[in-house]
Amino acid sequence: MATNSALAGQATAPESHAGHGSDAGHVVLRPADVKTTLIASTTAGARGFKRWSIVLGVLTIVGIAGIVLKAVQSLDDQTEWGYTAAIAAFLLTVGGGAPLVAVAPVLAKANWVRPLTRLSAAFSLMGVVTIAIMVPLVAVLPPLVTEGARRRSIWFESPDLTPHVMIFLAMGTLLLAGLGLFYTSAMPDFAAMRDHSTGWRRNVGKSLARGWVGSTVQWRTLRMRIGMFGTFYFLVLIYTHFVFTSDFAMGVVPGWRDAIFPMYHSMSSIQAGVAVTIIAAWAARRYLGLQDYLRLDQFWSLGRLLFATSLLWVYFFFSAFIVFWYGRSLADIAWVDMFIRGPMIWAFIPGMFMSFLLPWWWLIWNRVRTSVNGPTIGAVIVLFGLLLDRMRIYVSAWSVPPEQIHERYLHTIPDTVWPDTFDYMIIVGALSAAALVMLLIFRVIPIVSIWQTQEYQLLSKPVKYLRGHGVLVAKPD
Amino acid sequence: MQQRRVLDQVETNRILLNGQLNTPKWWLPTVLGLGVVVLIGFVIIGFMVNRGLGVTGLSRPVYWGLFITTFVFWVGISHAGIMISAILRLTQAEWRRPVTRAAELLTVFSLLTALIFPLIHAGRPWRIAYWILPYDFARGIFPNIRSPLIMDPVAIGTYLTGSTLFLYVALLPDLGNLRDRTRGWQKTLYTVLALGWRGNPRQWKLQTVGGILLSALMLPIFVSVHSIVSWDFAITPAVEGWHSTIFAPYFVIGAVHSGVSAVVTMMALMRWLWKWDDFIRPEHFDALARLLIVVATAWLGFTFLELVFAIYSLDAPEIALRELQIFSWPWNLMFGVFLMTGYIIPVGMWLFKSVRNNIALMFWTSLFVNIGMWLERFMIIVPGLSRRTPFVYTWDSYRPSLVEWSILVWSVAWVTFLMLLFSRFFPLVPLFEQKESQIFVDKIKIGRVNVPAILREQE
Numbered sequence: 001m002a003t004n005s006a007l008a009g010q011a012t013a014p015e016s017h018a019g020h021g022s023d024a025g026h027v028v029l030r031p032a033d034v035k036t037t038l039i040a041s042t043t044a045g046a047r048g049f050k051r052w053s054i055v056l057g058v059l060t061i062v063g064i065a066g067i068v069l070k071a072v073q074s075l076d077d078q079t080e081w082g083y084t085a086a087i088a089a090f091l092l093t094v095g096g097g098a099p100l101v102a103v104a105p106v107l108a109k110a111n112w113v114r115p116l117t118r119l120s121a122a123f124s125l126m127g128v129v130t131i132a133i134m135v136p137l138v139a140v141l142p143p144l145v146t147e148g149a150r151r152r153s154i155w156f157e158s159p160d161l162t163p164h165v166m167i168f169l170a171m172g173t174l175l176l177a178g179l180g181l182f183y184t185s186a187m188p189d190f191a192a193m194r195d196h197s198t199g200w201r202r203n204v205g206k207s208l209a210r211g212w213v214g215s216t217v218q219w220r221t222l223r224m225r226i227g228m229f230g231t232f233y234f235l236v237l238i239y240t241h242f243v244f245t246s247d248f249a250m251g252v253v254p255g256w257r258d259a260i261f262p263m264y265h266s267m268s269s270i271q272a273g274v275a276v277t278i279i280a281a282w283a284a285r286r287y288l289g290l291q292d293y294l295r296l297d298q299f300w301s302l303g304r305l306l307f308a309t310s311l312l313w314v315y316f317f318f319s320a321f322i323v324f325w326y327g328r329s330l331a332d333i334a335w336v337d338m339f340i341r342g343p344m345i346w347a348f349i350p351g352m353f354m355s356f357l358l359p360w361w362w363l364i365w366n367r368v369r370t371s372v373n374g375p376t377i378g379a380v381i382v383l384f385g386l387l388l389d390r391m392r393i394y395v396s397a398w399s400v401p402p403e404q405i406h407e408r409y410l411h412t413i414p415d416t417v418w419p420d421t422f423d424y425m426i427i428v429g430a431l432s433a434a435a436l437v438m439l440l441i442f443r444v445i446p447i448v449s450i451w452q453t454q455e456y457q458l459l460s461k462p463v464k465y466l467r468g469h470g471v472l473v474a475k476p477d
Numbered sequence: 478m479q480q481r482r483v484l485d486q487v488e489t490n491r492i493l494l495n496g497q498l499n500t501p502k503w504w505l506p507t508v509l510g511l512g513v514v515v516l517i518g519f520v521i522i523g524f525m526v527n528r529g530l531g532v533t534g535l536s537r538p539v540y541w542g543l544f545i546t547t548f549v550f551w552v553g554i555s556h557a558g559i560m561i562s563a564i565l566r567l568t569q570a571e572w573r574r575p576v577t578r579a580a581e582l583l584t585v586f587s588l589l590t591a592l593i594f595p596l597i598h599a600g601r602p603w604r605i606a607y608w609i610l611p612y613d614f615a616r617g618i619f620p621n622i623r624s625p626l627i628m629d630p631v632a633i634g635t636y637l638t639g640s641t642l643f644l645y646v647a648l649l650p651d652l653g654n655l656r657d658r659t660r661g662w663q664k665t666l667y668t669v670l671a672l673g674w675r676g677n678p679r680q681w682k683l684q685t686v687g688g689i690l691l692s693a694l695m696l697p698i699f700v701s702v703h704s705i706v707s708w709d710f711a712i713t714p715a716v717e718g719w720h721s722t723i724f725a726p727y728f729v730i731g732a733v734h735s736g737v738s739a740v741v742t743m744m745a746l747m748r749w750l751w752k753w754d755d756f757i758r759p760e761h762f763d764a765l766a767r768l769l770i771v772v773a774t775a776w777l778g779f780t781f782l783e784l785v786f787a788i789y790s791l792d793a794p795e796i797a798l799r800e801l802q803i804f805s806w807p808w809n810l811m812f813g814v815f816l817m818t819g820y821i822i823p824v825g826m827w828l829f830k831s832v833r834n835n836i837a838l839m840f841w842t843s844l845f846v847n848i849g850m851w852l853e854r855f856m857i858i859v860p861g862l863s864r865r866t867p868f869v870y871t872w873d874s875y876r877p878s879l880v881e882w883s884i885l886v887w888s889v890a891w892v893t894f895l896m897l898l899f900s901r902f903f904p905l906v907p908l909f910e911q912k913e914s915q916i917f918v919d920k921i922k923i924g925r926v927n928v929p930a931i932l933r934e935q936e
Binding site: 152153154156238242246250255257258259260261262263311315316319320322323324326327328329332458459461463465468469470471472473474475476 | 712721724923
């Protein structure tokens, strides 16, 4: 019993019990207004867009220069690339996890997520930047056979350069799956742009809509494809984290055997994905005037998700920590010395505070979660915390001299590695490039999905409930 | 909710209170039969306590065997209640309603049963008292309080207390209902237990808030319990196959897989025995099976990671252990059965909607899962201990004795016996949840189509 967005035009708008501009309650929007407002959002704030594009573009060039200069200086020295590995891991964590916000609640038929699906799916395209940063890292990564002996790896007896190839294969597949999810779910909106916008946007809409007319068959296929791409994306994401963590963290530290680490990485990716979606939704409200589309309901639900994922983050962290701390074998002690109380303790303590303690204390309050700014502040804290956490892990791991790679455990804990000028350039450049990608995407297509919003309007109806208000939410099969 | 039949409150009461007001004919003989099995089990336990652990198959180096496996198994089953009740309540999943009470009950009874196993495994259970009172920190001659072996009873005790409270709070409205429909000693019992429940708005509000708060409080306990059980093993570097960082979430997800499957088994039995076709419908099995596909696949992922990172280190003893588990007789047979029954057969079948909506197939596949999950715990615990290791002057293969198998059978009979006894006095499907769901369910007309809808209150 599928509902169809083609029915959008037939819906008559029932009365709203919350006026426009109010964050709480259910707001009723006319389908035509939805289309007009959201298409107009792609052209809103042209001056600001231009200014920010230039700034981000320049910073991206600075980042590229940083990578080139670092490569010239130390392509043969693995220990110099810790911060680059950390920023690559951070971008994979953030950009990889965000689309799951679009996937998981949709599979559970949660309607609140509909206005966020476009936004979160678009983050997968940040993978372009991550793949670019991986190029020098892969060049620096030692082959499986070094100094005449095979090092520990998840690839066991595979050819020497398997990790180098597999990471590109995994990240490339992830990017394609993300693109597939993003594009498939955007087709009806491209058709709307084809029919209702002008200039180059109309041409883009025409070529990307691929003959979309909203027939029953097209809608059915669209839903099926979204489900398939969503599931596939999730599986590839887990696989990518598995490969990345094994080859670019565990594989370069002797004696580090940590079965939960790929899952810890994936878990923090979901946490970061929720956080970045909140921040992007806040920015869209603030700068594109989408208050009627990205409402309290979305921030409240995302705030709860951020709270839950922060708890899960600490659970996964502690599950590993207690085994190393209590185990007290030489390899266990080395792990604690290296990653907790060792050279990166400056990142560990604030990272722990910002990834778990502060968001937990902040988001536990219902009043904070039921606001727009509350979850946003929590999300900013979480993202900073995760950046520090990635630095703790990857800078430590990459600081181990390759000569030790065949040892049974780490005999000597390396000194703290501080970022140099090139590292700062790469970090700023990578973050700017990722932001620029997002900025450009939402100049082409609305940040809030038109058809998802229209469908949500169809599927929900404000009703009186006892002496208060309620919403009747349809759950089609 | 396509398969729902609209029932008025009187009819709902009549059908769901049939266990208490009109006891079915099969109930007494079944309870008596199980009672006999339970009694024999207690006699065997008494025999073992009298003779000592020599009557079991346990010996050096396999000092943890079938009892600890069954302990972990029942702790796992206990995760059903909170998974179904607390998580689905917090996420407002409408299909949870007929299942919650039975799931919570399974939690309480399986925890009670789990607690018995370490006690009897100790050989002389009365000596446990010396571990607790007085607890001697100063001279360090008593067990280490930081040890998971001490944290286990603390965590399980907290979980049991919380689960019982959770069950009781949700039972209050139904107790009030029973109080008003019974006479004599039963009325007195329900009057005392109902705590003056009248169903006024304040009481409903408190009951709802209490339920939500308890749900939120129970979640961390639920996760911590099986994590602590897993650390009994994981913090031991001396036994290959145990010292793994993934054990905590691996045990938790396995417990959810096993617990939710046990709920499916129980739901099928409830539907058949009490003829609650209007309340426990194929759509509930369908929803649970879909949940189980996700949970089981996540569990398989954890199993894969556990295995990969065990051999990742390329340590010879670790590789030898995995060879023993996967390729050596009889472990290879067990490994095959575990994989087939724990994942391949059930999940392979649940992918088909016709299976998910078939109660008999769901019953059998969910039973398969728990056979597989019991074997999984056995495969984790025993092979690691039974390998020859340096500095062990004696070793022997482990073969559980008849006493151990009898106690395993007793535990299943004991939980079933307690469930049936409970069903005689309290409704297994919450009445108030059913009535509430009748109010919250509606339809929205979209074009020419009526789409099922749920009412959600707004702040």
